[in-house]
Amino acid sequence: MLVLDRRGKPLMPTTPRRARQLLRSGRARVHRVQPFVLRIVDRRVEDSETEPLVLGIDPGFRHTGVALAREQEVPDPRSGRATTIRHGLFLLRVDHRGAVIRDRLSARSALRRGRRSRKLRYRAPRFDNRARAAGWLAPSIRHRAETTVTWARRLAAWAPVTRIDLEVPRFDARALHRADAAVGDRGQGTLHGTEVREYVLERDGRTCVYCGASGLGAASVPLTLDHVRARAHGGPDAPANLVAACVPCNRDKGDREVEEYLARRPAVLARVRRSLASVVQQDLSVSVSRSALCRALQSVGPEVRTHSGGRTKWNRSRAGLPWDHVTDALCVGRVDAIASLPALQHVAVSMGRGSYSRTRMDRYGFPRLRLTRRKMHHGLITGDLVRAVVPSGRRAGTHVGRVAVRASGSCNITTARSTVQHIGHRHITVLQRGDGYRHLRAPVALAA
Ligand SMILES: [Zn+2]
Known part of the structure; x- marks a missing residue:
């Protein structure tokens, strides 16, 4: 649990048990619900001891792992050298929506292209204003860097972070695409083979x-x-010739050509082709966004150090931890052992902040609704975290979740389990304003 002092300055994180005690005794207030941040009302940071905390970041294409850890130097009695031990305090996975952004922008440009070629009134050519500023990034890539920096900045405000350890590109795209390198069936043995294997598994989303x-x-x-x-x-x-496959499928396919093997499953064949074609684009965007990310993280405050992904993997296997975005984040940098880590991770799913679109289409492409320009209705904005206490009727009970607002005041609430439709705004109180994310809790991967 993250803790602030009475003036909102970060203190050392505490355990859920201690947090409950503090709240019960009236010494603390809830500063923020998701993720949970406490504010102690009778304590100042000057009167408390804080230890240096490290923020490990493992940026990825779809998910970015972030880990807040306390670092401890322990002298090894045998060698005399100090070993670095980390205690994981808070684990966060940020789910990016780069693919959504890319798809929406391509849909928009297709629409505009179609509109230009229609027979409409004459339009004089516009002046050439299509230059791109230096350092321009594609919106989907910029989004990945910006959401990661947002969370680094938040965590640095909620905990006394003294250093950021950032993982830099795991994949050297040009080296990986050399066809002559030996990989082997499981891609193990050499460092190059390990990197190719990791790359292909990551690209295919670790599914067959x-x-x-x-x-x-x-x-x-x-x-x-x-x-x-x-x-x-x-x-x-x-x-460009490798895909992730489970053992039965791999054996089943054997030496057959993929067209022959998937002759009756054209959708799967299309997916395999898409997966192979996505090679260059993905690793390029990941490495571009990581260098942009490194520059942007400098502005957060704490010192930023970069480390190779190979070291992360090596640390993680030495610590005996299973693969997960957050366990990777915990193992970024110079660390010898992981002493402890929380059983649950916080998941922040990027949701965006609404749409400029003023209508919705039916399945034939005709406009179906007229949407308002206002976002707030009856004091609620779509995305707010709310509690609804419905006294009677079919939806009687207490519902806590993310609200979707209609101008009529009839709201939907997405709880952890389901979506409850048509709840009157009078029953609803806001717990926390929407911050562009849906917040979840998930177990850290325990199986390797
Ligand atoms: Zn399979």
Whole structure:
């Protein structure tokens, strides 16, 4: 639990048990609900001891792991050298919406292109105002850097962070696309093989491209690399020829050509082709956004150090931790052991802040609604965290969740379990204003 002093300056995080005690005794107030931040009303940071905290960041394409940890130097009696031990205090996963942004912008540009070629009134050519400023990033990429910086800034305001450890590109795209490098079936053995394997698994979302079995979570299956064009037919060991596949699918496909194997499953074949084609774009955008991220993080305050992804992986396997975005974030940088970590991680899903679109379309593309320009109705904005206490009727009870507002005042509330429709605004109180994220709690991956 994150803790602030009476003036809002960060103190050392505390345990949930201690937080409950502080709240019960009236010594603390709830400063923020999600993620939970306490403010102690009778304490100043000058009267308390704070220890240096490290913020580890593992930026990714879809998810970014962030870990807040206390670092401890322990001298090793045998070698005499100090070993660095980390205690994980707060784990956060940020879910990006870069793909949504990209799709919406392509849809908009397609619409505008169509409109330009329609037979409408004459329009004089515009002056050329299409220059891009230096340092321009695609909106979907800028979004990834900006959301990560937002959370780094927030955590630095809620905890006494003294250093940020940032993981820099794990994948050297040009080196990975060399076809001559030996990978092997499981991509293990060499550092290069490990990197190719990690790269392909990350690109394919750690799921089998043929059957969709996941390599993550409790019901995970072991994933292998499958040669789309078999090595027996001269297929190279390059990411452009490799996909993630579970063992049964890999064995089932064997040396067959992928077109033959997926002859009856055209949708899966299309997915495999898309996956292979997405190679260059993804790693390019990740490395571009990481260098932009590194520059942007300098403005947060604490010193920023960069570390290689290979070191992260090495640290994590030495600590015996399973793969997860947050465990990777905890292992970024120079660390010898992980002493403890929370069982739950906070998940912040980027939701955006609404749309400029003034209508919704039906399935034929005709306008269906007229949306208002106002965002606030009856004191509520879509995305606020609210509590509704409904005294009677079919929806009687207490509902806590994210609200979606209609101008009529009839709201929907998305709780952790379901969406409750048509709740009157009179029953609703705001717990926390919307901040562009949906907040969840999830267990840290326990199975390797
Ligand atoms: Zn499979």
